Amino acid sequence: MSRFIDRVVLHVSAGKGGNGCASVHREKFKPLGGPDGGNGGNGGDVILEVGGNVHTLLDFHFHQHAKATNGTQGAGGNRSGANGNDLVLEVPDGTVVLDTEGNVLADLVGIGTRFVAAQGGRGGLGNASLASKARKAPGFALLGEEGEERELVLELKSVADVGLVGFPSAGKSSLVSVLSAAKPKIADYPFTTLVPNLGVVQSGDTTFTVADVPGLIPGASQGRGLGLDFLRHIERCAVLAHVVDCATLDPGRDPISDVDALEAELAAYQPALSGDNSLGDLADRPRIVVLNKADVPDAAELAEFVLPEFEKRGWPVFTVSAVTHEGLRPLTFALAKMVEEYRAAHPPAEPTRPVIRPVARNESGFSVVADPDVPGGFIVRGERPERWVRQTAFDNDEAVGYLADRLARLGVEDKLVKMGAEPGASVTIGDVSFDWEPQTAAGVDVVRTGRGTDARLDQVDRVGAEERRHAKKVRRGLASDDDF
Template identity: 40%
Template structure:
């Protein structure tokens, strides 16, 4: 290529402008493709606070909601010329939302992150489907939405739950891998083989200043220039030289060819001094056709450059081809006529068709209320939009939050679906990547005690005759059978008929004395829920019970976890008590009996075998 300065004889120089792109002179290369990871900001946590004011003894919950996380938004602008920024920074994260506060104060929303890209950029997701085509200045699209904030405890107050001590955590923002591709927006694309003088033509027709020299080399980066004509401005794009095999990627051909997809017309630039210029033309047109058949149907013209050289002048004298222009970027010969022809070509050219987005076959979206339970070697996996959202919306470290979580699982029918799939107590259940252990009622407290106290075996001993009431609704033999059905062969548990066989009123101290005789070398533990343990001082000979066994106190929903003072007030020695603060399901015997008497379904709170036994024997139907 050779330097050129257009000054047609007898004419004034046209007013020309350029939009130059980064080149080696800027210390970096033009970048037209980049891959980034975007993530919306995390939503703020809801607040679990209570109103505290003088003369307001029961102010109630007043926790505010967390703020929404900021989104990642892409915006097209003419102030950016390529995608080189994204080679240096590949991670873009929205700001997290602020946490809620007392007084029903909502947390501040996180600020959006605006990612500026050149006009003509398209955004594709990981599957290659189109997210956004930013074809004009100011065009925007949300790439990753911020997560919503968690609700404060004021939302969970009800007639039966006056002081909810839990709130929701915020949701995580969307995270996506995005491919940004830049397709230059120009009216005319200058295409041709290497060293045909395309950059020199652009330099002469516009005020763009691509690199040119008096020795052979090829441009490595596309370049834009703007020319003023009688009919208006025309944007020309210099596309680096195409060689044979460019459509298959040879010589970075695919990267360059895509920049002409948005042009209205093509100008094939040939070296007039070449030995076989028409063969060069066929090679270039073949590569364009293989890249996109639609491109070959675009309006076009052919220009043979370097007419100032003798071989090109001889070619002009003998050619009879129509629509071929001869010009010299060095001397300016033929350039006014060429620019006029280009303007006329652009004026009559239709708008280029918008490329159809890549078709991606997606699986049908599962309905939001659909619940799927899958059995795997490691346990059970529960899927469903509602239940997965429940997990992400629950603070599992909060006792109150976990109790609400258990209640919601029952209401959604998750436990019933698990039992229908064959779940057994102790099986692992995974929901939204969080693992739980399946358990029901009193077995849940027993399993919690096994982990907290390191127990080897648990004896379930149905009471023969409870000391606090004259007779149980179900007789001793029936309760013994229900315990056996509940453990269903689980070797961790064993059902003992010790109190049933002994007869009379069943006292814990008597039972422990007999167990000490049966197991003289074993260390005995007595498992109690805190709702029962808080009445320990009223039991018969509590000191003897404490001497015979170590008491394991398991937290129960609604009763909290006791401290040392509470244990002493209940008649327990804190030094001989093992506390197990693990939350267990909010299932009580009295509530179950009441539900059965009222004809309510209890399959989500009882093993199926026990539920069937109760129904078969019509137990608790007249419970008061």
């Protein structure tokens, strides 16, 4: 029998964006053809999609890492790189996506519903897209961004149309085995069933699924036994069937007290989900009572004795035997009718439409705070400046000058001056730290120099941080002047 997996941890990695291309058009008799470097392709996304042929999370249990393909680099001749292919992972209907802290990110209900688990990185612009009046032939291109990486928790909360609940050894697995073609493990000791057993039942023109929920005992809603791990599977069951052991030898138990104890646990259990995709409180779910083990003489007498009590509650009651198959046919038709009534009242959920929620931003799009680890240092935070830094090739002076112009236009330079930044102060943006040089003019007209260079970066006479560190080593006798 295949393994049932209802909770997995999935590591997803989106594709990296391709780098832009820095190229100049070359053709006979046209030595100055202009920039023609293409843009890099975008990285592929990792997408979770509800599929109709997937019923468990078993595939993710054995393959916990998923990565989309990268975008390719741009090329000369204005040829853009190809976008990375999206990786679409099919999940069962009713899968809930959570982050590592337990926050619900998506409730995937309805065939075709999608959730972007990891966003692919943007492709870098080529020098053809960066050309402007100031830079008519840029000697640099932007780098592609890294794809998003996330660790997600997938939980399956939809197992069956009919959920069988009852005390251990009440005969739930036996009923699943005789109602369907499923072959669960069956034994005469408590907690034989350690995972839910799922079976498909055919009754006339109606096909529905039935599953037993193992380990329900008093206190299950607080974590006793195995019930807390599997109670979530009945959150979306259309019908709840109480399987009652009428042949129990426990002197402290009887069918009525068993059902009352389980009803108390169902009422105490708080579903993790609420809203349109939830079926409401478990106490409002349709009920049916199955008095099992009627092949035992004493059990048949007890079933007749408690039958009126359950009928007073308005619940359909059926006396059956999983061994002799007594009463199974009427039970099957009754379950099929209740499932059909539920389906008529609750049509299949439509794929949820993506909702775009604009993120509130400040006017400047960035913030500058003092660096707690570096005296006199500052940290610049913001989506745009951090993305610009990731796109910059710092081994190209012209690309660094372009970054300085962008930061100056955004207002970062003025903000650092207002906060009292001194020349040489450490400024950190994203993963990059550099010495702030107010003498390097940013946001002014660019002096035309060779491709890949920026004359403004050569006009700084102040000793840099690397040179100061080397001079300190020389004073201590740890290095010589020739080593720098």
